[in-house]
Amino acid sequence: MIKEMAARARRAGKALAASSYQDRQRLLNAIADRIDGGIAAIVAKNEEDVTREREAGMNESLLDRLTLNPSRVRAIASATRKVATLADPLGQAKISRRLENGLQLDQVTVPFGVVGMIYEARPNVTVDAAVILLMSGNASLLRGSSSAHLSNKYLVDLMRDVIAKEGFDPELIQLIPSSDRDSVRELLHARGDVDLVIPRGSAALIRMVVDEALVPTIETGAGVCHIFFDFSADAKKALPILVNAKTNRPSVCNAVETLLVHRSRKDDLLPDALRELTSHKVKLHCDERSLQVARSLGIEAHPASDENFHTEYGRLEINIAVVDDLDAAIAHIDRFGTKHTEAIITEDADEAKRFVSMIDAAAVMINASTRFTDGEEMGFGAEIGISNQKLHARGPMGLEAMTTTTWVVSGNGQVRS
């Protein structure tokens, strides 16, 4: 089934790849208009999913992720309009040079072709991903979760209808039925038919994709992010950053999970941090040295195991450890980090520089919150996910990450000697 869907997507994609920037802008704005004009119907259809899943016992946090209310639908339309304003990712020359033999060499951006997305719960991803892929000239095969299948189908049908009206082939966006359990595996094995698959979801989903995939994939991943308070950390920066990174939105991957404190700040900055976290109702998991400090202050804290240090909590819990120096902090991060975002709070430029050069992560923050690893914040305008891998794209992925390149070599008969 995937093979046929992919073949239709590839045919449809050829015209999109050759379309003008203005045509793709027009298409996205038409989709946004249709969504804005259909809010009540979208919300009603989504309620069928929510009601069914609530009756089936889905928990409140997942139900919240599944729910589309009018303001969330308006946000989807507005994000679509935003993508339409971004610079054209296609046909950009990344390298352009004239060789001595007269050959003109241009390395230009082109779409991947057919991109698969595997994602969970949130139905807004259906539109967010599809429009980023449309704008970058790609056809998409979308595999959402069965819990959102009515919402997803409604949104996909809506987009396909607009696409046809705008003169493109509706097969540019296809929904893979979530009722077919084999379809995920089939998608991951469709080497040659599908150019790229992006999984977005739980660690278990990502692991399954890595194990199964024969097609190229971009792993979007877990974030066990650290903040290191160095010996010279300024408390006026350190404490607000810590609180922001932990409590601003604990469920996302760029939230902090572990605080490391230089031992020279064990008796001033660490106590302040413990008090601050406690006042924000953050549960504390402490190594031996920080546990002693917490207990001496009468602050409730639990011993932290290796398993704690490996955990992405996604809620108001944090690990705390005292480390001897910068090298010990780096060693801890090397062992437990997931190469997502790591922060140092320091007033010492040399320490900051060493931290940056030794840490292996998508983003390194100096005196800033880990929460800034985000497509919108970094100026991409939209993101299709945060890549946790080193190949192709690292960190937030915008339109450009959804392109590859072709060398266009123009000559007048040149041969190689």
Added chain:
Amino acid sequence: MIKEMAARARRAGKALAASSYQDRQRLLNAIADRIDGGIAAIVAKNEEDVTREREAGMNESLLDRLTLNPSRVRAIASATRKVATLADPLGQAKISRRLENGLQLDQVTVPFGVVGMIYEARPNVTVDAAVILLMSGNASLLRGSSSAHLSNKYLVDLMRDVIAKEGFDPELIQLIPSSDRDSVRELLHARGDVDLVIPRGSAALIRMVVDEALVPTIETGAGVCHIFFDFSADAKKALPILVNAKTNRPSVCNAVETLLVHRSRKDDLLPDALRELTSHKVKLHCDERSLQVARSLGIEAHPASDENFHTEYGRLEINIAVVDDLDAAIAHIDRFGTKHTEAIITEDADEAKRFVSMIDAAAVMINASTRFTDGEEMGFGAEIGISNQKLHARGPMGLEAMTTTTWVVSGNGQVRS
């Protein structure tokens, strides 16, 4: 075993990643000096491999690939010196911007970390790959073929010795014993320990890597490259390009395997092409229409099957087909091509533009030989392979392709609202 090798490589790599451009240049030049000073010994050691394999019945073409004579060894040293002259691939800011909240964002190039290479026969790859990886700040785990194991070990020991003398950790370059058959599989499963594996070799090797790998890989690949003579093709360009692309070096992946001819040129350009190819001793596999033409001219030709059109000959054989128009040429290439290099010979700018926009390949040539898809020719100065995939790097890979990026975000206490 791989896990421990990779851990040593990662430790060694940290200092290399933080080293200066000048230090890495010095290191490469010292390796080149040592190779230049040890030609006789290298050739003697290589002769042991060649003699043993000849006695074991290796064919002449493979023996040739295995052989290091003095001029080939000098070429290895000279390629090493060339890499040392290339621009520093590390620490380059690809994006640099200041946000409204005062955050400074820099997306800078950094090494992958630990890179594995799996390659066959040719022992020059041992040095070529290792020095590109050194210059780009990466540690390497090299898995060559058992037929070259003495040569490879000698070259790796030589490089490790120079590395130690230059003050780096010799574990930067490690040879995976080719006697251990499980080592390839172990390398491909070493997710988290090895950052990237690049296979270079036969289609069977690449396929095994794709099937087995849990680590990220860059597929270097087969080249079933096409040349399309369009209706407006200029014979004075078309024929020399065809001959160059087929006969200049038939064994390499950018050689042409199939000629497509617009039906309007069946009676003038096609006969010339058949005569030209025959005079260069190229064996012809023809579709029905071109077979008729060949026979009417008394030129020996064989019927071409689908299997022929899928074949990368690597020798003086070519497929020929007559196509109705540009779209038919593109459809043929979509079906049989490997997305490596595709060429159009045309005097019509619109046809060239359509070909470029519709062909999905690493390189598209307009009135130039397919042989120009090459790192040296394209100005990279050196290549570690030609990527046949769309992710990360497409086409010839130089130093920059061996880097990934990190976002460095510098602030003075910024938090996200």
